[in-house]
Amino acid sequence: MAAYDFIVVGAGSAGCAVAGRLAGESPAKVLLIEAGGSDRRLSVRVPLASPRQWGTALDWAYDTDPEQGLGNRRLTLHSGRMLGGTSAMNAMAWVKGSDLDYDGWRLPGWSWNDVAPVFARIEQGPMRIGRVPYPDELSDRFVAAARAAGVAADDDISGPVLDGAAITPATIHKGERWSAARGYLNHQKNLTVVTKAQVHRLIIRNGRVAGVEYRRRGRMHQAFADREVVVSAGALGTPKLLQLSGIGPADHLRSVGIAALVDSPRVGLGLTDHPHVWTTWSLAPGFVGLSDMTNPKWLLQWVLHRRGKLANSGVEALAHIRSTADLPACDFQLMVVPADATVDANSLKLQPRLSVGHSYWTPRSRGNVLIRSSDPDAPPAVRLNVLGERDDVDALIRAVEFSRAIMATEPMASAVERELLPGADADIDAHIRDTTITTFHPACSVAMGGEADSPLDDRLRVRGVDNLRVADASALPRIPRANTNAPSIMIGERCADFLLAR
Ligand SMILES: Cc1cc2nc3c(=O)[nH]c(=O)nc-3n(C[C@H](O)[C@H](O)[C@H](O)COP(=O)(O)OP(=O)(O)OC[C@H]3O[C@@H](n4cnc5c(N)ncnc54)[C@H](O)[C@@H]3O)c2cc1C
Numbered sequence: 441m442a443a444y445d446f447i448v449v450g451a452g453s454a455g456c457a458v459a460g461r462l463a464g465e466s467p468a469k470v471l472l473i474e475a476g477g478s479d480r481r482l483s484v485r486v487p488l489a490s491p492r493q494w495g496t497a498l499d500w501a502y503d504t505d506p507e508q509g510l511g512n513r514r515l516t517l518h519s520g521r522m523l524g525g526t527s528a529m530n531a532m533a534w535v536k537g538s539d540l541d542y543d544g545w546r547l548p549g550w551s552w553n554d555v556a557p558v559f560a561r562i563e564q565g566p567m568r569i570g571r572v573p574y575p576d577e578l579s580d581r582f583v584a585a586a587r588a589a590g591v592a593a594d595d596d597i598s599g600p601v602l603d604g605a606a607i608t609p610a611t612i613h614k615g616e617r618w619s620a621a622r623g624y625l626n627h628q629k630n631l632t633v634v635t636k637a638q639v640h641r642l643i644i645r646n647g648r649v650a651g652v653e654y655r656r657r658g659r660m661h662q663a664f665a666d667r668e669v670v671v672s673a674g675a676l677g678t679p680k681l682l683q684l685s686g687i688g689p690a691d692h693l694r695s696v697g698i699a700a701l702v703d704s705p706r707v708g709l710g711l712t713d714h715p716h717v718w719t720t721w722s723l724a725p726g727f728v729g730l731s732d733m734t735n736p737k738w739l740l741q742w743v744l745h746r747r748g749k750l751a752n753s754g755v756e757a758l759a760h761i762r763s764t765a766d767l768p769a770c771d772f773q774l775m776v777v778p779a780d781a782t783v784d785a786n787s788l789k790l791q792p793r794l795s796v797g798h799s800y801w802t803p804r805s806r807g808n809v810l811i812r813s814s815d816p817d818a819p820p821a822v823r824l825n826v827l828g829e830r831d832d833v834d835a836l837i838r839a840v841e842f843s844r845a846i847m848a849t850e851p852m853a854s855a856v857e858r859e860l861l862p863g864a865d866a867d868i869d870a871h872i873r874d875t876t877i878t879t880f881h882p883a884c885s886v887a888m889g890g891e892a893d894s895p896l897d898d899r900l901r902v903r904g905v906d907n908l909r910v911a912d913a914s915a916l917p918r919i920p921r922a923n924t925n926a927p928s929i930m931i932g933e934r935c936a937d938f939l940l941a942r
Contacts, residue, residue: 452525455672457932460624463631476521491785509827524619536599537920566623568613579756585852605759615746675882679708702904713878729778763838911935
């Protein structure tokens with residue numbers, strides 16, 4: 441039985457920021473508990489290698505229930521289970537979002553003017569933000585074609601003004617991935633990091649969270665926090681852990697045999713992700729894109745010099761667009777991958793292809809994440825309701841038409857042969873229903889808000905119980921027009937600010 445000042449559950453994007461800053465800027469004793477293990481692996485360090493983590497022990501890989509809007513397909517939601525969490529697995533794009541996102545939350549202390557200095561501090565401090573270092577000629581051509589087709593000629597596309605096309609701003613530094621663990625965990629003396637330790641429940645006594653119970657190497661342990669516990673287990677892991685601990689919709693908790701200590705009906709509700717659809721193209725003769733990425737020369741270049749194709753994220757370029765002119769801000773991120781993103785990335789026989797991803801930033805559909813049983817090892821039921829609203833399908837159709845116009849513009853047009861997916865004569869509507877996935881940005885499942893039934897208040901405190909905060913993507917009140925790593929780290933930084941100020 442060990443005692444600390446603070447306990448942080450989950451060493452992901454947000455949890456590393458909370459724990460690293462608490463330990464770095466105060467004498468407090470901090471315990472950071474992570475279910476996964478070390479991040480010292482090639483598939484983490486080598487930027488292009490991260491899809492090799494999928495389906496391994498480094499991936500929680502929760503499946504959704506059958507999704508009605510997708511013809512009852514199940515989606516697999518990848519997320520990182522190691523030091524760095526999903527920041528050690530993601531595609532490394534660094535986008536903060538629009539000022540409208542943060543202003544729209546209408547929460548004191550969270551307007552764009554409030555969070556902009558926090559993002560600036562992150563960018564100039566712990567995190568290293570560069571550009572995808574060695575983009576393929578195809579990616580440069582896409583950026584030029586997007587601009588020729590009317591997308592703003594702005595290089596700074598990470599927010600708050602998003603419009604533009606550019607080589608991807610990315611958490612890649614000197615040819616290596618820069619995760620939140622690399623940025624924030626610096627062997628601080630007062631920070632204890634315990635890995636391969638899965639928290640099974642929070643210990644709640646007299647309306648106060650006293651500590652956590654976790655399993656490590658087959659044995660149960662307890663740890664206690666004199667001050668606060670922060671749950672940063674991600675948008676699926678955090679509602680799961682709160683519900684296992686008796687914090688959630690009381691009826692549902694009772695139905696799975698858990699005593700409801702805090703009836704908080706919206707813990708697990710409001711889950712949102714960005715729907716995503718790929719289109720693919722074959723390349724004109726002479727272009728290879730990433731089809732030769734398994735050539736040993738690229739590995740050698742990376743090992744010796746941290747250079748070459750493997751030092752890139754696969755998402756080499758982005759275009760942020762408005763699918764209709766009357767929108768107040770961009771509603772889509774187009775992602776360019778100079779390969780076929782729809783085939784198994786570990787396949788050794790990659791064809792010369794280019795893919796355009798269409799990630800919808802302002803979907804209407806909402807879902808939920810609810811535990812199925814009191815067993816901490818049982819995956820929760822995840823329902824995203826992707827394309828549950830017709831408007832979301834219509835928006836994706838507009839975006840596919842927009843990217844087709846870019847692909848038909850020089851200097852892109854002469855670099856591709858033809859559209860393979862969905863194909864010039866195909867029914868786009870059916871393609872969207874058959875192939876839409878998400879961008880792996882689950883969020884908003886334990887949201888902050890000003891209403892009495894919002895799970896969190898505007899200081900990330902869990903309503904109905906003392907000494908407990910949530911800091912991660914689940915706390916987002918509404919999903920921003922952004923890839924969710926930067927917003928999650930920002931939330932972790934804000935949580936540390938609140939705790940350090942006490
Ligand atoms: C394939 C992929 C590509 C992506 N690409 C991008 C991108 O290019 N740019 C971008 O901005 N975002 C991207 N994202 C999303 C982004 O990385 C995540 O939104 C962000 O990292 C979430 O941060 P978080 O702190 O909420 O959770 P996480 O970083 O997932 O951290 C949660 C941590 O908690 C741990 N944990 C969970 N349960 C427990 C428990 N019970 N006990 C102990 N530990 C526990 C987990 O193992 C994990 O380490 C991508 C995601 C994926 C999967």
